[in-house]
Amino acid sequence: MPQPSPVRSTAAGxxxxxxxxxxxLAAVPILLYLAAVxxxxxxxxxxxSELAGxxxxxxxxxxxxxxxxxxxxxxxxxxGPGHSIRWTMTTAAGDQKTGLIPDAEADWPxxxxxxxxxxxxxxxxxxxxxEAPEEIRREAVRDxxxxxxxxxxxxxxxxxxxxVTLDLIEHYLPDTFEVREGRGGDDLVIPLGRYLWRGGAGx
Amino acid sequence: xxxxxxxxxxxxxxxxWAAAWLSGWDRFWFTPSDPLLLAVLRIAAGCLLAxxxxxxxxxxxxxxxxxxxxAPENVWRMNDQPWHWSWYFAATGSGSVAVLxxxxxxxxxxxxxxxxxxxxxxxxxxxxxxxxxxxxxNAFGFDDALGLVLLPLAIGPAGxxxxxxxxxxxxxxxxxxRTSATVAVRLIQIHLCVLYFFSGAxxxxxxxxxxxxxxxGAVANGQYRTLDLTFLAWHPLLINALTLGTLFWEISYAAxxxxxxxxxxxxxxxxxxHLGIGLAMGMMEFGLAMIVANMAFLPPDLGCCGRRLGSFxxxxxxxxxx
Numbered sequence: 376m377p378q379p380s381p382v383r384s385t386a387a388g389x390x391x392x393x394x395x396x397x398x399x400l401a402a403v404p405i406l407l408y409l410a411a412v413x414x415x416x417x418x419x420x421x422x423x424s425e426l427a428g429x430x431x432x433x434x435x436x437x438x439x440x441x442x443x444x445x446x447x448x449x450x451x452x453x454x455g456p457g458h459s460i461r462w463t464m465t466t467a468a469g470d471q472k473t474g475l476i477p478d479a480e481a482d483w484p485x486x487x488x489x490x491x492x493x494x495x496x497x498x499x500x501x502x503x504x505x506e507a508p509e510e511i512r513r514e515a516v517r518d519x520x521x522x523x524x525x526x527x528x529x530x531x532x533x534x535x536x537x538x539v540t541l542d543l544i545e546h547y548l549p550d551t552f553e554v555r556e557g558r559g560g561d562d563l564v565i566p567l568g569r570y571l572w573r574g575g576a577g578x
Numbered sequence: 579x580x581x582x583x584x585x586x587x588x589x590x591x592x593x594x595w596a597a598a599w600l601s602g603w604d605r606f607w608f609t610p611s612d613p614l615l616l617a618v619l620r621i622a623a624g625c626l627l628a629x630x631x632x633x634x635x636x637x638x639x640x641x642x643x644x645x646x647x648x649a650p651e652n653v654w655r656m657n658d659q660p661w662h663w664s665w666y667f668a669a670t671g672s673g674s675v676a677v678l679x680x681x682x683x684x685x686x687x688x689x690x691x692x693x694x695x696x697x698x699x700x701x702x703x704x705x706x707x708x709x710x711x712x713x714x715x716n717a718f719g720f721d722d723a724l725g726l727v728l729l730p731l732a733i734g735p736a737g738x739x740x741x742x743x744x745x746x747x748x749x750x751x752x753x754x755x756r757t758s759a760t761v762a763v764r765l766i767q768i769h770l771c772v773l774y775f776f777s778g779a780x781x782x783x784x785x786x787x788x789x790x791x792x793x794x795g796a797v798a799n800g801q802y803r804t805l806d807l808t809f810l811a812w813h814p815l816l817i818n819a820l821t822l823g824t825l826f827w828e829i830s831y832a833a834x835x836x837x838x839x840x841x842x843x844x845x846x847x848x849x850x851x852h853l854g855i856g857l858a859m860g861m862m863e864f865g866l867a868m869i870v871a872n873m874a875f876l877p878p879d880l881g882c883c884g885r886r887l888g889s890f891x892x893x894x895x896x897x898x899x900x
Contacts, residue, residue, distance in 0.1 A: 393757050398608050401761065405607060408729075412769050416776035439661025441729060442710045445722050447776040452784030454792055457801030477801075485804075485860050486633045490716040492801060494647055497656070497715055518655070522715070525649045532645045548798055551791075554811040 411437045415444045456548040458495035460567070462530055464539040467572075472534055476526070495543060498522060502543055502565055520568070527570035541567040607764055610755035611878040613738040616762055617692070618880065620699075620736040622870040623727040624690030626863060627702055630724065631683040634709050638679040641713045642666040648715040662711035665704065681705060689731070692741020699732040723867035726769045727874075734762025759878065766874035771832035778828030787825050790818030796859060804860035824851055835875055848872045 393401065411434050418427040431438070438444050460476040476495055482488035501519035503512050527539050547560035593601060640646055650667055653659060669675045682705025688698035706728055710717040737743045738752040738759070786792040794817050797807045810817050827847045834840040849869055856865025 392610065393608055398604060401607070402603070405761065405765070408765065409768060412772050416772070435658055436661045439658050439711070440663055440707070442662065442707050442721075442725055444658060444662075445773075446780070447722070447773045448780035449719055449777050450792065450796060451777065451780030451787075452782075453786040454795030454799065457799045459801065484633060486630065486720075486863050487636055489718060489720070489861060489863075490633065490637075490641070490713075491647075493716050493718050521652050522648065522655060525652055526647055528645055528649070529640060529647050533640070546800060548795060550798075551794055551811040551814055551817070554798070554808055 407434075407437065408441075410434055411441060411443050414438070416447050420446045420448060457492075457546045458499040459544045459546065460495045460498065460526065461542045461544055461564075462527075462539050464530065464534055464536040467535050467537050469537075472536070474530075494526060498526070498567075499543060499545065502567070504545075504563070505565060523567045524570060527568075531570070531572045536572060538569060538571045540569045543567050607761055608757050609760055610757045611760040611763065613735045613753065613756050613759040613878075614740070614880055615874070615876060615878040616731070616734050616736050616759050617738065617740040619727060619763075619766070619870060619873060620692065620695070620731050621690055621740060622873070623724065623731060623867070624686055624702070626867050626870065627706060627724055627728065628683060628686035628690055629863065630720070631679065631686045631705065631709075634713075635676070635679040635683055638675050639672045641709070641716055642669065642675045642679065643672055644670075646713065648713060650712070653712065653714065656714040657711065662714075664708040664712035666708050666712040678705075678708070682709065689736075692737045692743050695737025695741055695743050696732075699728075699736055703728045703732045718864070720861065720864040720867055722773070723864060723871055726773065726871050727766055727867075730762035730765040733765075734758050736762070755878075763874050763878065766871060767835075770871050770874065771835065774828050774831035778825060778831070781825055781828065787821060790821040793817050793821040793824065799859075802859040802861070805858040807858055823847075827851065841875060845872055845875055 392398075414427060414431040414434055415438055417423065418431040462474050462476070464472045464474075466472060477488050477491040479488065482491050498519060501515060501522065503515050505512075507515075523541060527541060530536060530539050543565040545563040545565070547562050549559050553559060634641055644650065648656070653662070665678055666675060669678055681701065685698050685701035685705055688694055689702045706721075706724060710721045710725065735752070735756050735758055738756065744752060781787040781792070784792060786795055791814075794810065796802065797810055797817075827844070831844060831848075835844045849872070852865035852868040852872075854865075856862035
């Protein structure tokens with residue numbers, strides 16, 4: 376059996392091993408940490424077992440404290456289309472402004488672009504597609520609208536705006552056949568509402 | 579116990595199954611190792627954290643303020659409050675937000691250069707946790723990868739070598755093999771295996787990964803693209819090979835990274851995949867953070883590179899790896 380040991384002692388001059396009592400004590404936080412690492416991706420995102428969710432419960436404080444609540448589902452189950460939020464604003468002075476989140480021209484350095492790119496990507500996870508049943512779309516509004524209100528407020532504060540209209544854009548993802556044939560498709564636009572400064576209510 | 583012949587190995591006392599497990603656990607976690615590897619991880623992760631902290635600071639009010647992209651009262655919608663602690667929840671004005679973001683940046687710089695390292699590592703970790711727990715709308719895989727390294731850096735002797743601490747106050751004993759260095763590196767290794775396992779397992783749900791077309795979905799996504807690889811549309815079999823290669827590598831990582839025979843291949847693939855993501859999809863920070871985490875599988879004394887580095891802050895032991 377191969378020795379799974381990329382960490383090895385450098386022999387001479389080593390400090391003595393921890394005493395047995397210390398090693399036994401150290402095993403407790405090690406095991407707790409390993410549980411806090413393994414349980415969150417096991418318990419979510421769906422589909423996930425009720426068992427994993429139940430076992431996770433007592434670990435929630437530790438998982439939260441150490442920001443370990445990750446699913447690690449990078450580009451899974453399938454890499455999907457990209458998203459942007461398009462905004463159209465009337466400023467306090469009565470001017471019209473438009474913009475995109477993220478803005479590839481203005482959001483620099485690239486890491487800042489990515490931090491802002493996460494905004495539409497994560498909002499898109501809350502917003503059902505237009506073809507979803509009416510009841511599902513209506514119920515989802517309760518989840519996404521408070522988050523979109525925050526985004527609208529941020530834009531209004533930043534640009535001294537009076538009102539702003541937001542749309543979520545799902546960019547068309549062409550397949551290899553379409554690219555080879557020079558074809559494409561239309562982006563999907565999902566209205567997210569109009570928001571007034573200090574009113575905060577979506578229409 | 580006697581040896582039975584001239585060519586026989588020395589006799590080893592027989593161990594029961596449970597005792598063998600305990601002995602393996604003990605050896606795995608508590609064999610002292612050179613803190614040089616941890617020092618290199620500290621410098622690399624510290625640079626990335628300092629850069630990340632600077633970028634958070636560029637729009638500190640937008641990420642952490644009262645009128646941020648996500649207001650403090652709505653953070654619970656995306657993470658498990660009140661457990662996701664953040665010092666930004668206590669910040670009441672834009673001035674205090676900027677001060678806290680600056681503290682994070684300073685701690686990250688101190689961690690990188692190894693000045694007041696134990697304190698800097700803890701404050702840098704707190705700053706990192708505060709940022710990602712306060713702004714879940716803006717956090718992504720780069721932050722996951724950084725977090726994977728930062729906690730072990732805070733509990734291990736990250737400043738024992740290659741640090742200003744050791745230049746200012748030379749302590750030859752500080753460079754000795756340390757058990758806490760092993761624990762810290764092991765935590766990174768195990769966490770990385772968990773990350774790749776679930777990342778690979780999650781992909782098994784997706785038809786595009788089985789069909790070998792998933793890589794195209796990443797290449798064709800214009801919001802990510804920094805390198806135009808759409809010529810791959812004319813090479814579908816190459817897309818298949820790259821997709822399936824990535825999938826197999828992720829799924830098998832946790833098993834194949836341990837044997838010495840396969841470890842170099844697995845780590846080389848990690849560099850290839852993560853540099854590819856960094857260059858083609860504009861996520862260089864994420865790619866580098868993952869490569870830094872993979873460095874936890876290098877020998878703790880870094881072999882011949884380590885001997886050169888060791889002359890900067892010499893270890894008490896200059897013997898090669900056994």
